[in-house]
Amino acid sequence: MMDHSKIEKNLGLMLVMVLFAISIGGLIEVVPLFFIQGTVEDVKTAEGIKMVRPYSPLELRGRDIYIREGCYLCHSQMIRPFRDEAMRYGHYSLAAESQYDHPFQWGSKRTGPDLARVGKKYSNEWQVQHLTAPRSMVPESVMPNYPWLLANDLDYSDVGDRMAALRITGVPYSTNKAEYDRNVKDFGAEVAKQLHIPDAQKSLIEQAQTGNYDGNAANVSEMDAVVAYLQVLGTMVDFSKLDNDAFVKYR
């Protein structure tokens, strides 16, 4: 046995040993998940198209604003596999559903409700009205007002750079023809167009104008982006086509 005076009198050695001791727990819990098959569920349509896709440029900017405004401080995006959560929020969250989130927005504290499946639950108008003045829709709400989202024009000048940064972490945004073709195969042609970095600004403007999320077709506001993001949350996997226990086998 090593004499503890040796460790106690040698700061460098103690530092190394402390680091080693405290990383054991974390490493044992985390590292195997990178190797176990099915940690991230394989969710495909019958035609072999991946159901979970990376965010479109507009949704991505919406997500950035969601993070900027600190929405995650009150809202989680993680429905746990419990009966009460299934009853209230719907199907539990899959690892696959946040595979392109960097950083993920799971959260562990709910002052407001979980938002993992809020997409399409309410109309765009409701989201706009509620973000502008939450208490006008839900009198007992304690959510702050975010009126500037509607007033601010969205800065999308750097959306391509933001996608390129995520691409480095492994999100399949495409920069060239080969990657684009791979996306067509994986996600379908419609989605692949949205994931193409050279066309990012064009597809962002296009989605904002077709979707007209903020009710004002004349501009692309931050509200357009946030609502586009909220409306896609939890909607990519079509659970109606699957048995309710389709994802049990992955655990």
Add this chain to the structure above:
Amino acid sequence: MSQGNTQHANTTGHVWDDDLQEYNNPLPSWWLWAFYLTIIFSIVYWVLYPAWPMGKGFTPGISTITYKNDKGVEKTTHWSTRALLMKDLQEAREMQKPYFDKVAATPFDQIAKSPDLSNFVASAGKVLFSDNCAACHQSGGQGKMAFAPNLTDDDWIYGGTYDKIQATVASGRHGIMPPKGGANLSDADMDNLANYVLSLSGEPSDATKAAVGNELFHGKATCFSCHGADGKGNQDIGSANLTDKIWLWADVPGAGSADKKVAAVKAVIASGLNKGVMPAWGGRLSADQIKLLTVYVHDVLGGGSKK
């Protein structure tokens, strides 16, 4: 421990600042045994539950869970929180099943006559309504001016029978009225029309302007084609009844003066409507839940109509 023991005590052997020493006493035995017990507990746990990673998989443990999925297929699998949830949901389904089956089997208008069923609808319906509908229609179904209609009154945009309510909940709605401003009608035209529309509900209006508006309504402005010649609307296409003093998009009751009432109606005529979007709940709620909500809206909120 008393000071006297110091001489015989087992110390770590360090001496700091001449006489400062550190005890090296054994751990209390209760603590040590509790520690050994946690080790025994973990071994039992490893045997029963998924525990050790093994290459691309893991040791599943010998404990199993048997559940039926929503298709009624029985499956047995190693213990996992997801399988446990399936079992919980199955138990919940089976507990509620007698009630849901009864609701499904009972014709709409008979449900209110059974005290047992109407209690179930009132309590389960309230939960569903609060979670899904109250965000727009508000907690008591009273609706919200210029946003979502009141569900407790007798006025229905798309019809208040059981069937119509069920269809609305399942497939959603989207209110559209073409804008009449700009090239279509002049400002004076819309002013006259607004006065006529207000006069239909007995609101204060300028009789001369209303008379001109009457002609526009039935002529150039083509309002009659949706709202009907009598202005009573058409529930099949969701055009509002303009004669019932109930307002959704133009805040006439909240407008302080006659001028403001005209302005409120005029604004709707000018820009039309492309809102009032109610999401479809068919994908999110089951058919049973939708039927239950239908009965809740019709009977418990109380605005439902017979025909």
